[in-house]
Amino acid sequence: MKISNKILNIKNYDNYLDIDTNAAKYRIILLNDEIVRIRCTFDEEFQEEASYALVMTAWKDKMDNLLKNERKIVEAISTEYKDLDTHIQLSTKKLNINIYKEPFAIEITDKNGNIVQSDLKERSYVKDTLGRLYHYSCMEDTDYFYGFGEKSGYLNKKKRRMRMHNVDTIGYDSEYTDPLYKHIPFYIKFNSKNNIASGIFYNNSYDSTFDMGCERSGYWNKYSYFCADGGDLDIFFIYGPEIKDVVRNYTDLTGKTKLPPKYSLGYMGSTMYYTELEKDSDKAILQFLDKCSEKGIPCDGFFLSSGYTTGEDGKRYVFNWNYDRFKDPKDFVRQMKEKGASLAPNIKPGMLTSHPLYKEFDEAGAYIKDEKEEKSQTDRYWGGKASFVDFTNPKGRELWKKHLKESLVSCGITSIWDDNNEYEINKSESICCFEGIKKEVSALRPIMPNLMALMAKETVEEVYPNIRSYIVNRAGFAGIQRYAQTWAGDNNTSWKSLKFNIPVILGMGLSGVANQGCDIGGFFGPAPEPELFVRWVQNGIFQPRFSIHSCNTDNTVTEPWMYPSYTKYIRNAIKLRYKLVPYLYSLLFEASASGSPIMRPLIYEFQNDKKLLNESFDFMLGNFILVANVLEKGAKTRKVYLPEGATWFDWNTKHVYEGGQTIEFEVTLDSIPMFLRSGSIIPISEDLMNIHNDSAEKLKLIIEPSQESSFVLYEDDGITNNYKNKEYLKTIISIKKNNGVKIKFEKDGNYNKQVKKMTIDLICKDVAPVQISLENKKMSMFLDEKEFEAIEEGWFYDAEQKIAKIKYKNINKSYDININFSVKDLISI
Structure with missing residues (x-):
């Protein structure tokens, strides 16, 4: 020693x-x-x-x-x-x-x-x-x-x-x-x-x-x-x-989190069930999209499980299309796009010795070698003995990209799902190229999934130079956030998984990986019972990766409508997710710029509150929304500790709570407990149903002005790399308090497809405004809500929720809104 x-x-x-x-x-x-x-x-x-x-x-x-x-x-x-x-x-x-x-x-x-x-x-x-x-x-x-x-x-x-x-x-x-x-x-x-x-x-x-x-x-x-x-x-x-x-x-x-395409925030359908059908898996997936539309459930993509690669012997062969299940892959991708959905096919780095491409990789020296460097190392894998592509070897990278391009990316696919890439090679002395240095696999195992993700990113960008790739990885090492979104693997279908997957995700966010999630509904086990499924979806809508994915052990498939009498709860939750897309996309931009997690432990935002040191299940979504999902079976009430240092507002009722206390309230199956922090600035879209195709012409801001704060609303085209050339719009929205409240909108960037109509729900905790001005021009105040709804510019006070509703045509430059809260003395008049 x-x-x-x-x-x-x-x-x-x-x-x-x-x-x-x-x-x-x-x-x-x-x-x-x-x-x-x-x-x-x-x-x-x-x-x-x-x-x-x-x-x-x-x-x-x-x-x-x-x-x-x-x-x-x-x-x-x-x-x-x-x-x-x-x-x-x-x-x-x-x-x-x-x-x-x-x-x-x-x-x-x-x-x-x-x-x-x-x-x-x-x-x-x-x-x-x-x-x-x-x-x-x-x-x-x-x-x-x-x-x-x-x-x-x-x-x-x-x-x-x-x-x-x-x-x-x-x-x-x-x-x-x-x-x-x-x-x-x-x-x-x-x-x-x-x-x-x-x-x-x-x-x-x-x-x-x-x-x-x-x-x-x-x-x-x-x-x-x-x-x-x-x-x-x-x-x-x-x-x-x-x-x-x-x-x-x-x-x-x-490295910071890669800015993915905006559609990655949509609901991504997935199940192993469809790709294991004897034939016509393509039709089943297209029918799934149609049924989402029929049920009023937004959907922006589908993760394609590895059954699409099944050979005649029933084994999975990466880069191999099963034409009984997918007759014309290129046309299938085209039809998916027409329906507003991307396709993310599953690929795996282990290649069975019976793989049609095995010899090509073997002769090129593209696999990890045995300890004597005499032959390709084999180990157990899905379906039998396999060798593993060595991504520390330029030859391995070159061949992998070649076949990824030919079999998938050339079909119009820009989303890749890297799976089963943990590199569980039992012989730790096996040799990797390591850029010519040569090193045992035990030194490099977790590096391989990072490089696999990098190859997927590079391949997409080489074929479509101006399109943002969307890469999803199961395994990884430090820095994986630079290339891929991740997810927490094959979780078990249980109430425990629902609950403890939250700190798993929060821990990843604190480890630099802001863009991740888990399989909603549970991957492995019997179908989730109805209540568990509803609660899991209600929790999953806050995760950057939102996908219902399953390999159920009871011959069932987990779909949003699997329990018809509960579908309304699933639909309501997913539609809330889509409302939050402008907020979530801005948080993704923040992650790409500063590394900030999207789902944040409460201690991250409230470091001075010692009661939060061990809090694992309630979390902040960005800076402003506290989420306290219902995680217990049969719950009728929910207790939530609201951190000190802020005032809190119930998302639905706008009821006010002071921080530093535990509250208890009743919950129903429809409950998604959320609380707004004082100083909140939250952009939402109320009519978004498909991120690919819908042009969001209206934007609502929920603003609580009792505390000075700011938020960067980020917008771009959501799909290209034009944002790197300043084709974006960053609107710094800030609350300033001095003789009333001033809301400043400072704009930067060249992206000109801005929303046309703006609305603001201004939470008024103590007193209603007496006057609101836009660009120093007094706005009309309406006493009749129907009259207010009919006009394009003005404001109305909702006394029940204590909200001043403001609306106006969007302004394509920096501007201010001033709110006067002075109490008007009607008696002395």
């Missing part, structure tokens, strides 16, 4: 600092004022820099060319240090990095002296006799831990031991199963005593383990540790002090 205990030598190269200890070498790089890189190797020299995960670096890296369109190279901060006898000190504008000489340990503090990261002295960096690497950190009773990618259970992972490994976990228990499909070695530590958040990303793709205080020894202070099966300890410390700062800085490092 090797343990670093003593500094032997220090050498400063100005933009990095090298330290030799009695057991290992260290390189310290101050990437910026908030991010510190600590690289540790127990070998003689550091390995060549070669990261697929990082998009911000300050050094040369072997992947610079592969990632040239994504990577930003910055200049690191000077590593000039002070020698303070027991330790040396490096500094940024926000942090001090204290490196102790003996016993060797690194401690990071903010400028107020708060310790935000501290190694466990005498046990900080360890390599054991099996080659495993450990990093031990001190922890306090007031520490809470969030993130870790896709993990089961409650949001706070304190006292948890978790394994990082990609696994096909069909029918998993969303409270206990570990690991799941994603491998994202990043977490956020929040110290509730000093109210400071920080994060650590371990840029290591070997299998690893996090122990967040589960292990305890009386000989040491309380600690957590990270253990990797190989590689180096490549640690990126990320400072907050707010949780949202950590997420922003982490996504600066590993």
